[in-house]
Amino acid sequence: MAEDELEKEILEWAKKYAREHGWTLNPDEKKLDVVIRGLARNRKKFGEAYCPCRLxxxxxxxxxxxxxxxxxxxxxxxxxxxxxxSLYFRTDAGERK
Ligand code: SF4
Structure with a gap:
């Protein structure tokens, strides 16, 4: 599977997961993209979508x-x-600033 297809698949999965929990994904598309790309990279390299922000x-x-x-x-x-x-956000998180 091409990496961008894997990224799309992970993004769609993350969107669905967020919806199911009443959350949203990071509204900053650039930051969201970095996390999705990191997850796809780890899945490809290690066989699992390990958190790109943890060791x-x-x-x-x-x-x-x-x-x-x-x-x-x-x-x-x-x-x-x-x-x-910063992949999953509580929907009211922005209101607390
Ligand atoms: S912190 Fe947890 S839920 Fe968020 S992207 Fe990393 S592994 Fe996924």
């Missing part, structure tokens, strides 16, 4: 925690308004 340890069991959507993202969205990579 892999090389230990498959530990690294499973940071396959997107990582184990941390729900708390981060709830508490900080977005996940660590």
């Amino acid at each position: 892999r340890t090389g230990d498959a069991e530990k690294d499973a925690l940071i396959i997107c959507p990582c184990v941390y993202h729900k708390d981060e969205v709830a508490n900080q308004g977005s996940c660590h990579c």
Whole structure:
């Protein structure tokens, strides 16, 4: 699969996932693009869409925690308004500024 097709697939999946949780994706398209590209790169290189904003340890069991959507993202969205990579946003996050 061409990388851009994989990026599209991941973007569509992320949009659906955000919708299902009542969130949105980063409204800044450039930043969104960087994360989507990072996820696609990791999927291609390592076989899993590891979080592009976290360090892999090389230990498959530990690294499973940071396959997107990582184990941390729900708390981060709830508490900080977005996940660590700024992929998923709480819809009211912008209103808190
Ligand atoms: S921080 Fe966001 S982009 Fe990174 S793995 Fe977690 S949910 Fe995915």
